[in-house]
Amino acid sequence: MPLARIETRRAWPPEQVRAMMDAVYQSFREALKVPEGDRNVRYVEHRPEHWVTPPNKSDNVTLVEVTMFPGRSLAAKKALYAAIVQRFEALGIAPSDVMIVLNEPLLDNWAVRGGTPASELDLGFSLKV
Secondary structure, eight states, X not given: OXXXXXXXXXXXXXXXXHHHHHHHHHHIIIIIOXXXXXXXEEEEEOOGGGOOOOTXXXXXXXXXXXXXXXXXXXXXXXXXXHHHHHHHHHTTOOGGGEEEEEEOOOGGGOEETTTEEGXXXXXXXXXXX
């Protein structure tokens, strides 16, 4: 059940936004083996004056923050990074403009399925990827 937030410092057309959201979801499916339909991707646009970036970044700078259950291997995380960067590059966003940050709160810190801690549930999929 990864949660993703894509943040940009420019406005994109709706079809580009949808393609970016799909790119992140497909990367989750490929690299993390999340179940089909396990989709929670948000998109946020910032005005350029509200996001100061290093001079080596273009106006296409994009941050992808992922919050997910802990347990995935470094290999799975690297596969996720590569998949997102590759898919974004196909959409016209240079790899040097993509930043990805993973957050992995303990299962005790996730209230799901009506407020039950995820640590007390059979999640229905493996985190050992």
